[in-house]
Amino acid sequence: MRLETRFKWLPAPFLSLLLFFVWLLLNNSASAGHIVLAIVLAIGIPLVTSPFATKQPLIIKPGLAFRHLMLVLYDIITANVQVAVLILGPNKKLTPGFVKVPLDLTHSMPITILASTVSLTPGTVSAEVYPLRECIIEDNDLEQRFLLIHVLDLKDEQALINTIKQRYEAPLKEIFQC
Amino acid sequence: MLENVILIVYAMIGVSLLLNLWRLLVGPSIPDRILALDTMYINSIALIILYGMSMGTTLYFEAALLIAMLGFVSTVAVCKYLLRGDIIE
Amino acid sequence: MIELIISILLLIGGAFVLVGSIGLVKMPDFFMRLHGPTKATTLGMASLLIAAMIFFSTKQAGVSVNEILISLFLLLTAPISGYMMIKSAIHHKLDSIERTKGTENIEDDV
Numbered sequence: 451m452r453l454e455t456r457f458k459w460l461p462a463p464f465l466s467l468l469l470f471f472v473w474l475l476l477n478n479s480a481s482a483g484h485i486v487l488a489i490v491l492a493i494g495i496p497l498v499t500s501p502f503a504t505k506q507p508l509i510i511k512p513g514l515a516f517r518h519l520m521l522v523l524y525d526i527i528t529a530n531v532q533v534a535v536l537i538l539g540p541n542k543k544l545t546p547g548f549v550k551v552p553l554d555l556t557h558s559m560p561i562t563i564l565a566s567t568v569s570l571t572p573g574t575v576s577a578e579v580y581p582l583r584e585c586i587i588e589d590n591d592l593e594q595r596f597l598l599i600h601v602l603d604l605k606d607e608q609a610l611i612n613t614i615k616q617r618y619e620a621p622l623k624e625i626f627q628c
Numbered sequence: 629m630l631e632n633v634i635l636i637v638y639a640m641i642g643v644s645l646l647l648n649l650w651r652l653l654v655g656p657s658i659p660d661r662i663l664a665l666d667t668m669y670i671n672s673i674a675l676i677i678l679y680g681m682s683m684g685t686t687l688y689f690e691a692a693l694l695i696a697m698l699g700f701v702s703t704v705a706v707c708k709y710l711l712r713g714d715i716i717e
Numbered sequence: 718m719i720e721l722i723i724s725i726l727l728l729i730g731g732a733f734v735l736v737g738s739i740g741l742v743k744m745p746d747f748f749m750r751l752h753g754p755t756k757a758t759t760l761g762m763a764s765l766l767i768a769a770m771i772f773f774s775t776k777q778a779g780v781s782v783n784e785i786l787i788s789l790f791l792l793l794t795a796p797i798s799g800y801m802m803i804k805s806a807i808h809h810k811l812d813s814i815e816r817t818k819g820t821e822n823i824e825d826d827v
Contacts, residue, residue, distance in 0.1 A: 472786065475782055475783050475785060475786045477783075478782060478783045526756075527760065529756070530756050530757055533756050534733065534736045534757055537739060537744075537752070537753055538739070541744065541745060545817075545818065546748065546749055546814070546817045546818070547817055548819040548820055548822045548823060549819060549822070550819075550822045565796065565800065566793075566796040566797070569755060569795070569799055570759070570792070573752060575748075575751055575752060575755060575799055575803060576796070576800060576803075577800070577803045577804065577807060578804065578807065578823075578824075598823065600748045600751070600803065602749060604818055604819075629721075629724060630720050630723060630724060636728070636731070637728065637730070637765075640732065640735045641734060641735075644734050644735045644738030647738040647739065647742045648738055651741050651742055651750075657747060657806070657809065657811055658805075659747055659802050659805050659811065660747055660750065662802055662805075663747070663750060663751060663754060663802055667738060667754040667758060670734075670758050670791065671734060671738070671758070673762065673787065673791075674730070674731075674762060674765050677769050677784070677787075678765075681772055681773075686773055686777075686783075689783060692787055693787055697790070700790075700798055703801065703802070704797070704801050707801035707802055707804070707805045708801070710808065711801075711804060
């Protein structure tokens with residue numbers, strides 16, 4: 451896990467990229483003037499705001515992150531069709547349940563991303579991160595963390611935990627190297 | 629053809645807004661009502677986008693973006709109020 | 718041809734939004750109700766906004782891509798608002814239906 455970038459003038463590369471594209475999308479144009487303005491904003495805003503923000507881990511493998519994003523988008527589409535079928539089917543067949551997934555990730559930022567992907571993908575919604583703490587920033591304490599998720603139709607608890615750990619958590623570990 | 633499809637989708641969104649309204653009025657607990665309100669925000673964005681399409685203008689895009697942002701912030705604020713009994717501590 | 722694609726995307730989007738709201742009304746307890754709006758409605762909105770993007774791109778000169786911004790924003794915020802709502806539901810100790818498995822996994826919060 452790395453917190454500092456190589457260049458001093460670029461404290462958060464992903465935020466800069468996001469700001470660049472959001473500015474161009476908001477104006478709905480790719481003219482030269484707007485590109486220059488977008489570059490100025492994308493470098494200026496992180497420089498001004500980074501002293502206020504806590505340091506977040508950087509994406510170390512951008513290619514893998516892009517592949518993971520595509521996988522998640524594909525999963526969102528297939529999972530939504532499944533959830534639509536479950537919702538339209540009879541209520542009596544559904545067996546909802548709460549499942550505790552043990553986490554290998556330690557930092558709060560990757561845990562947030564994992565919780566969001568779990569909420570969007572299969573018939574699951576993430577509910578809490580245990581142990582309850584105001585902020586999980588320090589990574590030197592080695593307490594085991596759990597993610598509590600609610601499942602719409604729980605068939606096999608262990609298989610679900612394995613799917614989440616292999617399909618969504620392992621790539622995140624690789625991307626952030628932690 | 630597109631005009632008729634837009635009318636059908638208007639009807640679908642209208643029905644879902646009515647269902648949300650029913651949950652908002654009946655919903656047994658406060659989180660149920662917040663959930664219904666949040667879904668209503670999202671459905672009204674869909675309604676505005678459809679209206680812009682049938683009028684053939686992109687002017688309504690900014691309105692939809694503003695509703696998306698304010699809806700998210702207000703949902704989080706109300707949930708925070710339920711969790712803590714206070715918005716700003 | 719393009720009109721056909723726009724129509725299909727619009728119908729898919731409308732159907733998913735409707736399914737989300739049906740789930741909101743039909744399901745027996747709060748935790749199950751949450752699944753409809755957080756997932757089905759978000760995908761329905763993404764599909765509707767892609768249809769709007771194609772529509773405005775063919776209607777005007779030049780492409781119109783700023784509808785992507787709304788779908789991106791909805792995809793980013795839907796899990797967070799869902800998380801806040803389920804957290805407040807757990808805080809208020811809402812009842813889940815009897816056949817829910819693993820309710821002993823919920824810990825009391827302060």
